Amino acid sequence: MNFEAVTRKEAVLRQLRHEIQTGELLPGAQMIEVELAARLGVSVTPVREAVAELISEGLVQGEPNKRKRVTVLKQRDAVELTDCQGILLVAALRRTAAHVTAENLRDLAGLLGAFAARLRSGDQDGARKSFEQFAEACLKIAKQQELAAQLRVMMNRSIYRLGMYPLQELTETWAVGAEQTARILQDSGVKAAADRLEDLFGAVVAALYAERPLDAPVPLPSSALPQAHLAPLGAAAGEGLEDRE
Incomplete structure (x- = not known):
């Protein structure tokens, strides 16, 4: 990844x-900014800014005593985040109906197809990008600023x-649902596709409810690496990074 064009804060983030x-x-794990800065080979300022962004993303929690820790994801969090995301995304897709064109439908279907293909190939970063692009495309077509x-x-x-x-257990559920929604978009239009997308989120939420108790912590992904793999920013990601704090 090329970090020449990004700031130190973005690279640290x-x-x-x-x-x-x-x-x-x-x-x-406690997020001690001075220690993180020393390990990553940067000043405290970009680390502090990056940690603030991680708090807004929900990946880090700020505690009343001003300590910051990596968020422990509970099953309830996974259920509620997925449910709320589905409610808003389905609403955005439904509201494209008044403005959508045949070209828009092809583009939306293509993004869902890419999401499914990347999920199946194990490219979660790519799948996440396709999913975000689908959401942004819906919003652009819907033309509803508050939504x-x-x-x-x-x-x-x-x-x-x-x-x-x-996500391994849910990969096929997501992929099949996305592919079906893509086909329906082109064959039957927005309303039927939004109904299928709503069913997909409902199926995922139901699976999450059934998987483990809501207050149970979510186990680490199978790809989790041991702490020994932690490396300075220059070695791990920021090689050649310009000093752009």
């Missing part, structure tokens, strides 16, 4: 987000936190 989502920074604002906040809070969830 990406690195810490990656470490949280892969389990290199374990759930509940756009609410969905973007929800996507920002959910997309990274749900990235901590081990």
Whole structure:
């Protein structure tokens, strides 16, 4: 990844987000900014800014005593984030009906197809990007500013936190539902596709409810790496990074 064009804060943010989502920074681990800065080879300022962004994304929790810890994702969090994301995304898709064109329908179907293909190939970052692009495309077509604002906040809070969830068991559910929604978009239009998308989110939420008790912590993804893999920013991600604090 090329970090020449990003600030140190953005590079630190990406690195810490990656470490949280892969389990290199374990759930509940304390985020001591001075120590993180020393390990990553940067000043405290970009680390402090990055941690503030991670708090807004829900990946880090700020405690009353001003300590900051990696969020422990509970099953209830996964259920509620998925449910709320579905409610808003389905609403956005429904509201494209008044403005959508045949070209729009092809584009939306293509993004869902890419999401499914990337999920099946194990490219979760690529799948996440396709999913975000689908949401943004719906918002652009729907032309509803308040809905756009609410969905973007929800996507920002959910997309990274749900990235901590081990998705292997639900991959095929997501992929099949996305592919079916894509076909319906082109064959039958927005209303039927929105109904199928709503059913997909309902099926995922039901599976999450049944998987484990709501207050149980979500186990780390199988791709989680041991703490020994933690590395300075220059070695892990920021090679050649310009000093752009």
